[in-house]
Amino acid sequence: MPFHLPAELAQQPTPFYYYDLALLDQTLAALTAAARPGNFQVHYALKANFNLPLLQRIRAAGLGADCVSGGEVQRALEAGFAPDHVVFAGVGKSDAEINRALAADIFCFNAESVPELQVLNELAAAQGRTARVALRINPNVDAHTHAYITTGLEANKFGISLQDLAGVIDSLDSLPHVELIGLHAHIGSQITNLTVFAELSRKLNELQTWLEGRGHRLPHLNVGGGLGIDYHAPDEHLIPDFAAYFGMFEQHLQRRPGQQVHVELGRAVVAQCGTLVSRVLYVKESQQVRFAILDAGMTELIRPALYGSHHHIQNLSSQGPFLPYDVVGPICESSDTFAKGVLLPETQRGDLVAIRSAGAYGEVMASGYNLREKAPAVYR
Numbered sequence: 001m002p003f004h005l006p007a008e009l010a011q012q013p014t015p016f017y018y019y020d021l022a023l024l025d026q027t028l029a030a031l032t033a034a035a036r037p038g039n040f041q042v043h044y045a046l047k048a049n050f051n052l053p054l055l056q057r058i059r060a061a062g063l064g065a066d067c068v069s070g071g072e073v074q075r076a077l078e079a080g081f082a083p084d085h086v087v088f089a090g091v092g093k094s095d096a097e098i099n100r101a102l103a104a105d106i107f108c109f110n111a112e113s114v115p116e117l118q119v120l121n122e123l124a125a126a127q128g129r130t131a132r133v134a135l136r137i138n139p140n141v142d143a144h145t146h147a148y149i150t151t152g153l154e155a156n157k158f159g160i161s162l163q164d165l166a167g168v169i170d171s172l173d174s175l176p177h178v179e180l181i182g183l184h185a186h187i188g189s190q191i192t193n194l195t196v197f198a199e200l201s202r203k204l205n206e207l208q209t210w211l212e213g214r215g216h217r218l219p220h221l222n223v224g225g226g227l228g229i230d231y232h233a234p235d236e237h238l239i240p241d242f243a244a245y246f247g248m249f250e251q252h253l254q255r256r257p258g259q260q261v262h263v264e265l266g267r268a269v270v271a272q273c274g275t276l277v278s279r280v281l282y283v284k285e286s287q288q289v290r291f292a293i294l295d296a297g298m299t300e301l302i303r304p305a306l307y308g309s310h311h312h313i314q315n316l317s318s319q320g321p322f323l324p325y326d327v328v329g330p331i332c333e334s335s336d337t338f339a340k341g342v343l344l345p346e347t348q349r350g351d352l353v354a355i356r357s358a359g360a361y362g363e364v365m366a367s368g369y370n371l372r373e374k375a376p377a378v379y380r
């Protein structure tokens, strides 16, 4: 189905984020249907988008919440996620964040270092509790994605490296308020080459066998998130191939009887249901370049400036002949560019423009730079 902006939104002041809740529901239905046969537990990664109307639907579909800050833990609880469906990851959890999550009795902390385990033990002891912990390992698997969203290589700050793992396991003996319940890995984002997940599974298999040799049986394995989406042709793949994704773990992960497998998807759940809608302020032509200057910029959607990412851009107002445009925002930075040399139907001041696949890592990264007002969200 080609993209369609509900008619009543054509009069809405721009820029704004438009969320298609019917598409979100269809995506959630496809996801839960694909997860069910293998009994995979899906935790939604809130950092991709934490708007309440989305979270409420995601929770109603039966997903849990994967949080990376105390604010996200609080938001998940406000959105009605049960504490035992909330996990808290992140390389730098503050004492205050840990204390609040302990008090809420969340399901699990994904811990990333020995010093963090020591703090978890101390704070849990002070509250008379035990912190359930999964160790986030750095499996040194290349996700074959953008360097800034690769997280599972030795050079990245995330996780416990394989050389350090034995020492970390030994340290658990002296941490009575920490209970090891699983292993966790998250190797990157926007992963489209699914064989990467086979390699991750093989690493986890080895580690699991090694841990069992040391007397640790793990009730949970958490393979993280990272499933990519089609930014180039969103209408051809509005719903990611969740079955192929789970199939990789079905095939390659050696699951013990009764063992739970968790996945943490963010982007694949919400990216396609969000569109940044903007208007053309000016068309500026020089000898070399034709610029379409939008009223939305990197303050609304920073991904192109931050990662050089591609978003499909459509002029919703024009039927004219196609011409190449550099599509830019109004912000005082040269990196405030959505696309260079993109073919659009002949574009004029006032045309409505859709920047597609903006539901994940879009609105959540908005800033007030240049004293810009926050663009509102509308839901249909």
Ligand SMILES: *Cc1c(COP(=O)(O)O)cnc(C)c1O
Residues within 6 Å of the ligand: 045, 047, 048, 066, 068, 089, 090, 186, 188, 189, 190, 224, 225, 226, 227, 264, 265, 266, 267, 268
């Ligand atoms: C960001 C993140 C995710 C979600 O990643 P996606 O690529 O959006 O699926 C999952 N787990 C952790 C620990 C994360 O930091």
